[in-house]
Amino acid sequence: MNIIVCIKQVPNTTEIKINPTTGTLIRDGVASIMNPDDKGGLEEALKLKDKYNAHVTAITMGLPQAEDILREALAMGADKAILVTDRKLGGADTLATSNTLAAVLSQLKFDIIITGRQAIDGDTAQVGPQIAEHLDLPQVTYLENLEYDGEKTFTIKKSTEDGYQIIEVDAPCLVTVLASANKARYMSVRGIVEAYDKEIEIWGFDKIGIDESKVGLKGSPTRVHKAFTRGVKAAGEMFEVDAEEAAGIIMSKLKEKYII
Amino acid sequence: MDFNLNKKQKLFQQMIRDFAEKEVKPLAAEIDEQERFPIETVEKMAKTGIMGIPVPAQYGGAGGDNIMYSIAVEELSRVCATTGVIVSAHTSLCLVPVLEHGSEDQKQKYIPKLASGEYIGAFGLTEPNAGTDAAAQQTMAVADGDKWILNGNKIFITNAGYAHVYVIFAMTDKSQGIKGISAFIVEKGTPGFSFGKKELKMGIRGSATAELIFENCILPKENLLGKIGGGYAIAMKTLDGGRIGIASQALGIAQGAMDETVKYVKERKQFGKNIGKFQNTQFQIADLATKIHASRLLVRSAAFKKDNNIPYSDAASMCKLFAAETAMEVTTKAVQFHGGYGYTREYPVERMMRDAKITEIYEGTSEVQRMVIAGALLK
Numbered sequence: 001m002n003i004i005v006c007i008k009q010v011p012n013t014t015e016i017k018i019n020p021t022t023g024t025l026i027r028d029g030v031a032s033i034m035n036p037d038d039k040g041g042l043e044e045a046l047k048l049k050d051k052y053n054a055h056v057t058a059i060t061m062g063l064p065q066a067e068d069i070l071r072e073a074l075a076m077g078a079d080k081a082i083l084v085t086d087r088k089l090g091g092a093d094t095l096a097t098s099n100t101l102a103a104v105l106s107q108l109k110f111d112i113i114i115t116g117r118q119a120i121d122g123d124t125a126q127v128g129p130q131i132a133e134h135l136d137l138p139q140v141t142y143l144e145n146l147e148y149d150g151e152k153t154f155t156i157k158k159s160t161e162d163g164y165q166i167i168e169v170d171a172p173c174l175v176t177v178l179a180s181a182n183k184a185r186y187m188s189v190r191g192i193v194e195a196y197d198k199e200i201e202i203w204g205f206d207k208i209g210i211d212e213s214k215v216g217l218k219g220s221p222t223r224v225h226k227a228f229t230r231g232v233k234a235a236g237e238m239f240e241v242d243a244e245e246a247a248g249i250i251m252s253k254l255k256e257k258y259i260i
Numbered sequence: 261m262d263f264n265l266n267k268k269q270k271l272f273q274q275m276i277r278d279f280a281e282k283e284v285k286p287l288a289a290e291i292d293e294q295e296r297f298p299i300e301t302v303e304k305m306a307k308t309g310i311m312g313i314p315v316p317a318q319y320g321g322a323g324g325d326n327i328m329y330s331i332a333v334e335e336l337s338r339v340c341a342t343t344g345v346i347v348s349a350h351t352s353l354c355l356v357p358v359l360e361h362g363s364e365d366q367k368q369k370y371i372p373k374l375a376s377g378e379y380i381g382a383f384g385l386t387e388p389n390a391g392t393d394a395a396a397q398q399t400m401a402v403a404d405g406d407k408w409i410l411n412g413n414k415i416f417i418t419n420a421g422y423a424h425v426y427v428i429f430a431m432t433d434k435s436q437g438i439k440g441i442s443a444f445i446v447e448k449g450t451p452g453f454s455f456g457k458k459e460l461k462m463g464i465r466g467s468a469t470a471e472l473i474f475e476n477c478i479l480p481k482e483n484l485l486g487k488i489g490g491g492y493a494i495a496m497k498t499l500d501g502g503r504i505g506i507a508s509q510a511l512g513i514a515q516g517a518m519d520e521t522v523k524y525v526k527e528r529k530q531f532g533k534n535i536g537k538f539q540n541t542q543f544q545i546a547d548l549a550t551k552i553h554a555s556r557l558l559v560r561s562a563a564f565k566k567d568n569n570i571p572y573s574d575a576a577s578m579c580k581l582f583a584a585e586t587a588m589e590v591t592t593k594a595v596q597f598h599g600g601y602g603y604t605r606e607y608p609v610e611r612m613m614r615d616a617k618i619t620e621i622y623e624g625t626s627e628v629q630r631m632v633i634a635g636a637l638l639k
Binding site: 068071072075186187188189190191192193194195196 | 275
């Protein structure tokens with residue numbers, strides 16, 4: 001089985017800097033990470049690799065430094081990495097991005113394409129579904145759990161606002177995954193050591209073979225009216241516990257502060 | 261000359277920091293309070309490859325370098341010094357001597373299991389009457405046909421009880437002095453090998469520290485590590501490497517205390533302003549941060565030398581001496597910055613201060629490090 005996971009490098013901060021003229025993000029000087037939903041998607045792919053010996057390809061479109069998240073994907077266990085990068089692709093909105101990625105993906109072998117639900121920088125949740133439309137693939141969004149019959153059918157638990165749906169879909173297909181679907185594994189130490197010995201395949205504009213009007217800023221119908229930085233809020237204290245324990249913690253915090 | 265970590269080392273640092281924050285930090289106070297060995301953390305570290313970092317891939321290790329190993333102990337100790345020393349003792353004091361001095365058979369037998377974390381490792385040199393004077397070994401190993409009979413006691417042994425493999429030193433010929441000491445590999449469960457009392461300690465309380473007892477312990481002949489009479493040299497060489505591990509632990513403790521202090525002085529208000537606004541705070545923090553940075557450079561340069569096969573004995577002593585004394589100073593001042601709160605267990609700095617002390621003592625006291633450094637200069 002061939003799996004392709006689409007991942008994106010995003011700034012790891014709530015304080016995103018925005019270019020006031022173009023309305024696009026300034027990534028310089030901001031720590032970058034693999035988008036959390038995409039990492040959830042990669043973990044889903046790696047679980048299929050563990051169980052069915054699937055071949056996992058991680059692909060990203062971005063600046064040359066997006067190589068970092070591809071190395072991370074390799075260190076987590078991906079078999080192959082592709083970096084789609086070209087000046088001509090810069091300034092792309094979701095449509096131009098999905099045009100570009102679909103053009104690349106159409107030239108690759110896959111049984112399932114996995115993307116994250118949405119990226120924490122843009123929060124659009126559009127690129128995955130758009131790729132599926134371009135490639136005329138069945139799609140299931142908001143994946144919480146995935147089972148595979150070992151042949152061609154995936155059984156997917158799809159999260160909805162008020163519950164969940166169980167959907168069966170045959171390969172080839174595309175799914176978008178929630179970060180909460182699973183706890184992503186750590187990069188293994190050996191994986192890290194070996195990640196830099198592997199070659200990353202670079203796809204530039206010429207290799208993709210797509211009409212220039214469909215990519216980059218030119219291919220992006222979205223026009224940003226106004227972008228601004230929201231106020232910074234101090235981080236709260238997080239507890240990941242069950243309801244009973246949570247109630248106890250809240251009680252003790254309230255008592256600690258003499259509120260009750 | 262390049263002071264930067266390479267890309268591999270940076271990616272590794274990103275992973276281990278994430279691991280330490282999510283898997284190790286949440287348990288740090290609890291295992292200290294309960295004096296409990298965090299076996300579940302060891303299992304998670306094993307799965308990720310942290311138990312076999314500087315071990316070649318051919319023996320099932322991660323194929324990493326000593327800089328990465330040092331970063332691992334630093335980042336783990338930054339949030340939990342107990343976890344840091346478990347990895348350090350396992351790696352520096354058991355894996356490495358078997359890797360460097362073991363026969364091919366011994367390496368095939370033990371290294372893959374140790375590197376994968378299926379086995380935990382330990383080291384036994386110290387005895388009730390042989391601490392800093394390590395040559396005064398009273399544990400005896402007598403050859404008997406195709407076996408060795410081991411008798412004696414080892415104390416203050418890190419990972420005792422939980423470790424499966426122990427590198428043990430014993431006199432094989434008392435008349436030869438230090439040249440009569442030999443090293444052995446002893447497996448848990450060997451007849452005549454048992455554990456004595458568990459020490460109740462000031463710090464690193466989650467680390468298992470206990471006595472090893474050998475009463476007519478029968479070892480197969482092939483469990484001799486290195487040559488007969490070569491044990492003391494193995495012990496000293498092993499401790500040179502171990503000192504990089506403990507220096508990394510001390511560095512991590514100091515950094516952890518600094519992290520807590522920076523956070524606290526920006527929040528704590530007295531006389532109408534954050535205490536970080538006072539010049540007394542600023543100057544002290546500046547001095548401590550400088551010492552932490554100096555410690556890190558010393559640790560990394562010693563690890564770099566080990567990676568590049570440059571003699572590093574004095575470099576290891578220097579980094580251990582300086583990082584340990586820095587850890588003690590930083591943690592003591594961190595408690596002071598926290599005032600009364602710092603003295604309570606509500607804040608981690610009191611634990612860090614208790615943890616820091618041992619780094620000035622084990623794997624060679626600060627006095628021993630000074631002896632080694634002066635010895636190299638004045639020989």
